[in-house]
Amino acid sequence: MPEIFIDGHRYEFEGEHKVLQFIQDLGKEVPFFCYHPSMTAPANCRQCMVKAGQYMKSRETGEYEVDENGDRVIRWFPKLQTSCNLMAADGMVILTQETDEQVKRAQKDNLELILINHPLDCPICDQAGECPLQIQTYKYGPEGSRFEVKKVHKPKRIQLGPRVVLDAERCINCTRCTRFTQEISKTHQLTITSRGDKNYPTTAPGREFDDPYSLNTVDICPVGALTSADFRFKARVWEMNQTPSIDITNGKGTNIDLWTRDNLILRVTPRFNADVNDHWMPDAGREAYKIFNENRISRPQQKLDGEKVLSSWNNAIATLSEQIEDTDNTKILVIASPHASVEENYALNKYTNLLGLNTPVFTPHIEEGTGDGFLLSDDVAPNTNGCRLLGFKELNKSGICKEIQKAELVLILNDNLVDRSVITADQLKNKFVAVFATNNSETSEVADLVIPITTAAEHAASYVNVDGRIQRTYRAKETKYTNRRIDLEMSEGRLDRYGTNFDNWVTEDNKIDCMPMWEIVNNLADATGIDINFRGGREIMDEIASSVSNFSGVSFAAMDEHAGIQLSIKKETSTSK
Amino acid sequence: MSTVDWKNYTPVLLPDIKDLHKIDVYTKNGGYKALKSVLTDKKKWEGPKAVIEEVKKANIRGRGGAGFNAGLKWSFMPPADGGPRYLACNGDESEPGTFKDRKIFEYNPHVFIEGALIAAYAMEITTIYVYIRGEYKTYIDMMEKAISDAYDKGYIGKNILGSTFSVDFYVHSGAGAYICGEETSMLESLEGKRGYPRVKPPFPAQKGLWGRPTTINNIETLSHVTGVINNGADWFSSIGAPTHPGPVLYGISGHVNNPGVYELPSGVPILDLIEVAGGMRNGKILKAIIPGGSSTPVLRADQLDGITMDSDSLRTVGSMLGTAGMVVMDEDTDMVDVLWRIAHFYHHESCGQCTPCREGTGWLEKILLKIKNGDGEVRDLDLLLDLTTQMEGRTICALADAAAWPVRFTINRFRDEFEARCKKKSHAVA
Amino acid sequence: MAYEFTKEDLQEIETIKAKYPEVMPATLPALWVAQRRFGHVEPEVQRLVAETLGLPEAHVHGVANFYTQYYKEKKGKHVLDVCTCLSCQLCGGYDILHHLEEKLGIKAGETTEDGTFTLNQVECLGACGYAPMLQVTNDKYVNHLTKEKADELVEKLKNGDELEYEQIKMPQHKNI
Ligand SMILES: Cc1cc2nc3c(=O)[nH]c(=O)nc-3n(C[C@H](O)[C@H](O)[C@H](O)COP(=O)(O)O)c2cc1C
Ligand code: SF4
Ligand code: SF4
Numbered sequence A: 001m002p003e004i005f006i007d008g009h010r011y012e013f014e015g016e017h018k019v020l021q022f023i024q025d026l027g028k029e030v031p032f033f034c035y036h037p038s039m040t041a042p043a044n045c046r047q048c049m050v051k052a053g054q055y056m057k058s059r060e061t062g063e064y065e066v067d068e069n070g071d072r073v074i075r076w077f078p079k080l081q082t083s084c085n086l087m088a089a090d091g092m093v094i095l096t097q098e099t100d101e102q103v104k105r106a107q108k109d110n111l112e113l114i115l116i117n118h119p120l121d122c123p124i125c126d127q128a129g130e131c132p133l134q135i136q137t138y139k140y141g142p143e144g145s146r147f148e149v150k151k152v153h154k155p156k157r158i159q160l161g162p163r164v165v166l167d168a169e170r171c172i173n174c175t176r177c178t179r180f181t182q183e184i185s186k187t188h189q190l191t192i193t194s195r196g197d198k199n200y201p202t203t204a205p206g207r208e209f210d211d212p213y214s215l216n217t218v219d220i221c222p223v224g225a226l227t228s229a230d231f232r233f234k235a236r237v238w239e240m241n242q243t244p245s246i247d248i249t250n251g252k253g254t255n256i257d258l259w260t261r262d263n264l265i266l267r268v269t270p271r272f273n274a275d276v277n278d279h280w281m282p283d284a285g286r287e288a289y290k291i292f293n294e295n296r297i298s299r300p301q302q303k304l305d306g307e308k309v310l311s312s313w314n315n316a317i318a319t320l321s322e323q324i325e326d327t328d329n330t331k332i333l334v335i336a337s338p339h340a341s342v343e344e345n346y347a348l349n350k351y352t353n354l355l356g357l358n359t360p361v362f363t364p365h366i367e368e369g370t371g372d373g374f375l376l377s378d379d380v381a382p383n384t385n386g387c388r389l390l391g392f393k394e395l396n397k398s399g400i401c402k403e404i405q406k407a408e409l410v411l412i413l414n415d416n417l418v419d420r421s422v423i424t425a426d427q428l429k430n431k432f433v434a435v436f437a438t439n440n441s442e443t444s445e446v447a448d449l450v451i452p453i454t455t456a457a458e459h460a461a462s463y464v465n466v467d468g469r470i471q472r473t474y475r476a477k478e479t480k481y482t483n484r485r486i487d488l489e490m491s492e493g494r495l496d497r498y499g500t501n502f503d504n505w506v507t508e509d510n511k512i513d514c515m516p517m518w519e520i521v522n523n524l525a526d527a528t529g530i531d532i533n534f535r536g537g538r539e540i541m542d543e544i545a546s547s548v549s550n551f552s553g554v555s556f557a558a559m560d561e562h563a564g565i566q567l568s569i570k571k572e573t574s575t576s577k
Numbered sequence B: 001m002s003t004v005d006w007k008n009y010t011p012v013l014l015p016d017i018k019d020l021h022k023i024d025v026y027t028k029n030g031g032y033k034a035l036k037s038v039l040t041d042k043k044k045w046e047g048p049k050a051v052i053e054e055v056k057k058a059n060i061r062g063r064g065g066a067g068f069n070a071g072l073k074w075s076f077m078p079p080a081d082g083g084p085r086y087l088a089c090n091g092d093e094s095e096p097g098t099f100k101d102r103k104i105f106e107y108n109p110h111v112f113i114e115g116a117l118i119a120a121y122a123m124e125i126t127t128i129y130v131y132i133r134g135e136y137k138t139y140i141d142m143m144e145k146a147i148s149d150a151y152d153k154g155y156i157g158k159n160i161l162g163s164t165f166s167v168d169f170y171v172h173s174g175a176g177a178y179i180c181g182e183e184t185s186m187l188e189s190l191e192g193k194r195g196y197p198r199v200k201p202p203f204p205a206q207k208g209l210w211g212r213p214t215t216i217n218n219i220e221t222l223s224h225v226t227g228v229i230n231n232g233a234d235w236f237s238s239i240g241a242p243t244h245p246g247p248v249l250y251g252i253s254g255h256v257n258n259p260g261v262y263e264l265p266s267g268v269p270i271l272d273l274i275e276v277a278g279g280m281r282n283g284k285i286l287k288a289i290i291p292g293g294s295s296t297p298v299l300r301a302d303q304l305d306g307i308t309m310d311s312d313s314l315r316t317v318g319s320m321l322g323t324a325g326m327v328v329m330d331e332d333t334d335m336v337d338v339l340w341r342i343a344h345f346y347h348h349e350s351c352g353q354c355t356p357c358r359e360g361t362g363w364l365e366k367i368l369l370k371i372k373n374g375d376g377e378v379r380d381l382d383l384l385l386d387l388t389t390q391m392e393g394r395t396i397c398a399l400a401d402a403a404a405w406p407v408r409f410t411i412n413r414f415r416d417e418f419e420a421r422c423k424k425k426s427h428a429v430a
Numbered sequence C: 001m002a003y004e005f006t007k008e009d010l011q012e013i014e015t016i017k018a019k020y021p022e023v024m025p026a027t028l029p030a031l032w033v034a035q036r037r038f039g040h041v042e043p044e045v046q047r048l049v050a051e052t053l054g055l056p057e058a059h060v061h062g063v064a065n066f067y068t069q070y071y072k073e074k075k076g077k078h079v080l081d082v083c084t085c086l087s088c089q090l091c092g093g094y095d096i097l098h099h100l101e102e103k104l105g106i107k108a109g110e111t112t113e114d115g116t117f118t119l120n121q122v123e124c125l126g127a128c129g130y131a132p133m134l135q136v137t138n139d140k141y142v143n144h145l146t147k148e149k150a151d152e153l154v155e156k157l158k159n160g161d162e163l164e165y166e167q168i169k170m171p172q173h174k175n176i
């Protein structure tokens, strides 16, 4: 097998590798800015310099040549090489900043040059704390500055488009943003303008950077030149904690991170998954943070004399179980939801099943024209395939309406059927409607009983995307009943770790009074005398895997290890575009 | 060292023939004979490879500045696969001090066209582009005319001179960017983009224009091919300096009485060349020269004894032949001003892709301006020298080197003058 | 004002496109066609070029702004590009520039109030042997400048006289 020697260590490799990527994959480091694994390598920042050479092999024997001391003969490249566009070759010798003074010096020199025209306004820059320039300067940069002449001035605070703001003085001209619009989103909306040290990225004059993927440029900009108009100045990154999750606003199942501070989700960023979304996500999905923070249902609500009032949990559970007991089984309609996780749907189904009710029905949430052939599908629900794989009855709009007509008691799991015009409020009149929902909506408005459940940000549960991949979320945000200090799976940010409930930047207000669906099912079962005792998403998934063949082999551990698991789905039912 | 007999030389590239730019006059004077020979004389030329061998043997060292053997470069082209292959002729001519290729466009365009066609035949090229800097509008028009005449006469187009060889030939105008003279920047510009030089590898011979095999040669380099085919490699390599042979178009500018372009053999002694150009203006004393365009290291007058215009000789005193565009400076020349102006040029022309060049060229200029204005300190000189090491060899193309060298060598060779311009007080570097 | 290409322009652009295997290479020549037609390539014109070629506007904008000869804003009727680079600097290019600044009452980079002249300081134009020199509106070179010759030039241009091409002989030769 071909071999490469990096800082004196020998590694074998197969296939084609860029040296920089290879070093990173080993868990080692070479500083860099312009390289991005999903785009072409222009090698323009010149930061990733290494010393490269080749052990000489004899043509006849194929053996390495040795000198009089028995050391292998190395032919060094005459110049330092940028490792981002250097291909690994058999017998290659690489020295990084760890072992070579010349490399160290070159990297330091380069940082000095990058910094001379940089504003150095980290204290007021959004990128600070997650800025490659800041980090690498700290690790590899010069101590002081020898620059005593005037800096170049460029436009600042330019609203490039509805969502992205540019500070051209901070730009280091890595061209990641322009390459993104050329190679990934293909809108070609950005270009570098001017020449030399006057260069900066821009749109065509009078045009907006309204690329539906524009915010990815903010993520990949290695400095604070591109910032999010929405997130700008909202929080310092070190105040937030970061939790992996899945985008629930579309069926594509883009992998994301949720960034929270004091139990508010402040931003959503894409998380790498080679099989789903690579490094990217649509701008649309980033708005989702609002779903988790705003307009939430907190505490159960009940209609009394046509008036919504807050109710206790005990009362809500009792009311619902009484309704179920008092209604003829055939008159109870259970509507499962492509907007709810596999576990939530399963829990509800198990309960209704044991009660002897009809199999839940569901209706996909398709919005024609949303799909773009990239990271958006027409299916805007995160778990349509999950409902299918659980064996629920798939109905179209008129099918649902027919079923509702027949029913006296309707249970709706988190699906805003009225809002999305599957049914009308009128059709629900004279029926007892109970919804398990995360946010207030027209649908919850007409319900007689509203039971607040957790969002994807508050529970660990799984979703099957349009391509049949099952992936899961983690708890990012506390509810009234959870506590990140004792929940080992919840991540802690600096404020979470070092703050106490008595610090003025921590409030209880952001914790919603809601429960995971399965705990509600536990309580309902208890009230009805059925034996159900779900412990959590992880255990429910184990149970599903052993009882529903479509899910065999699935577990949280397996999903975590493989960044999701591909299930087999019937392609024709897939709404992937 | 044998001296080159330049006094009895008669120009061949730009001979003293009236109206030679007209295709009829050119053919009357033996024009397009070389092309006809390679295309039709199968006894003499067994095929394209034979032409490459002859050109390689002639050792035409690239006249665009780097001095690479043209035939050797041609041999790097991969075997033809039926797809398009390109020859890009470099007529960007923007290095300060260089103004020779325009003379070919003006006075003998067909010697270049013929050379390019032979090159195309040798490398099995399908399309030739000649990239001419946009400022040369007049010469662009002249070239368009010459190419169109050659099409009309059947020297360009389908089945040239009844052979199986076909090629197209187009002019592409630049629009004001020195960097587009760098070969891969030129390819980007030809492709209609910002002239950002490409990272190598892949080299143009592998992936050039539109990802296809491409060779880039300077206009003068290609023009010499015609003579090599007509008169043989030995004829060419016997002219001038043995390791850097052939006629050279010397562009001489600055403080001489008769500046202009002179065609002479390579290896003319520098001091003689100044005499050829009429000697020093106003009877002044020579102070320094820049031998081959602004990026080549400056030489003090006292370094010039016995030094000739070829790469080997110039290397002995720490300079290069470059484009053979020699800039002559007299005793009144202010080297600080000159160096600042050169630094300004490279700062203005950096494409801005790579950090060391984008940032470094500006920093160099700003420090030099400070010194020029009398605000410099001696430590600034050392900072300048240090910066040159931070730029050199660290970038995608050689513009950063071209910007660094003049700074390093001018300061080193005229240090007293620079120090005298710096403020007397000078704190030690912290 | 909405800019439009004439039929001849469009025909010329088609001829240009035929020289290349793709459309993008036509960007530079098409910008030239536009600049000759409209006298500049302001953003509106860049947009017209992009539309005509079916290329992204940002691309055309980036290209137009990379190359100095394209006028990204309206210029005077005559643009005087005075070379002050190395050889011209040595031979008095700055004297010519400053003389013209005084004569026209503007600084380099500015346009006279009546819109007749724009004065620029530019990099080497490849006429180093004929320094100092200048180029008029991306076209004719005026070589071996003296203050008197510069004055004459200004008058000529004001009068609307055509400039002659200044042929420069080979110093070694009699016939050319
Ligand atoms: C910054 C830069 C500018 C250059 N400008 C020119 C030029 O104007 N004309 C030219 O022929 N070569 C120029 N070159 C050299 C070309 O890159 C290339 O080496 C040359 O065209 C090859 O032709 P040759 O081998 O025939 O000399 C330049 C190189 C650099 C690095
Ligand atoms: S704005 Fe950011 S991503 Fe774009 S070129 Fe500048 S530094 Fe790179
Ligand atoms: S060295 Fe300078 S001119 Fe060359 S590619 Fe880099 S930035 Fe551009």
Ligand code: FES
Residues within 6 Å of the ligand: A032, A033, A034, A035, A042, A043, A044, A045, A046, A047, A048, A049, A082, A083, A084, A085
């Ligand atoms: S990461 Fe290699 S040059 Fe930028």
Ligand code: FES
Residues within 6 Å of the ligand: B096, B097, B098, C083, C084, C085, C086, C087, C088, C089, C123, C124, C125, C126, C127, C128, C129, C131, C133
């Ligand atoms: S320096 Fe002025 S034309 Fe070259």
